[in-house]
Amino acid sequence: MPPSYDYTFKILLLGNATVGKTCFTKRYCYNIFNPSERLTIGVDFHVKTIELKGRKIKLQIWDIGGEARFRFLLPTYCLGANAAFLLYDITRTSTLENVHEWISIVRQKAGPIPIMLIGAKIDLSPKEREISREYGIQIAEKNDIAAFAEISSKNNINIDESFNTLTRLTLERTE
Numbered sequence: 001m002p003p004s005y006d007y008t009f010k011i012l013l014l015g016n017a018t019v020g021k022t023c024f025t026k027r028y029c030y031n032i033f034n035p036s037e038r039l040t041i042g043v044d045f046h047v048k049t050i051e052l053k054g055r056k057i058k059l060q061i062w063d064i065g066g067e068a069r070f071r072f073l074l075p076t077y078c079l080g081a082n083a084a085f086l087l088y089d090i091t092r093t094s095t096l097e098n099v100h101e102w103i104s105i106v107r108q109k110a111g112p113i114p115i116m117l118i119g120a121k122i123d124l125s126p127k128e129r130e131i132s133r134e135y136g137i138q139i140a141e142k143n144d145i146a147a148f149a150e151i152s153s154k155n156n157i158n159i160d161e162s163f164n165t166l167t168r169l170t171l172e173r174t175e
Helices: 021-030 068-078 099-110 133-142 159-174
Strands: 007-014 043-052 055-064 083-089 115-120 147-150
Touching: 007 021, 007 068, 007 099, 007 159, 021 043, 021 055, 021 083, 021 115, 021 159, 043 159, 055 068, 055 159, 068 099, 083 099, 083 159, 099 115, 115 133, 115 159, 133 147, 147 159
Parallel strands: 007 055, 007 083, 083 115, 115 147
Antiparallel strands: 043 055
């Protein structure tokens, strides 16, 4: 029996530990938010099928653990990837420290796939913000990243739009 979708895209979720990758994925796939989400050990997988531009697309979402002790697995996880999200926490400047390393590994192992930089946790108090939206955009431009957005998994802000943007960029590259 033929598959019931036109494309399957492998999408990576990358970023340091506790930046909100799992919350982002679970809000998108299941419309749930758990403020005390457990640490991802290695990788978690999620699947969601969507329709975009008249195409049925199966998204295989690889939520990759962000702790340094799992970093050695990243090159293997990148193989066959079609796109990637790179998340950082807008309240912690330190979560941008490894952006260049993440991008370098992805481009070396997966090629010139679309990458989208995501500033997470915009629901937190403006007093807690350490990274301005403008600085996030600068980082994206400096690293030749395809798109940028800020999100709140807690308040469901820009979740679907971010996935749609990255999926559209991936589809355009594929067709």
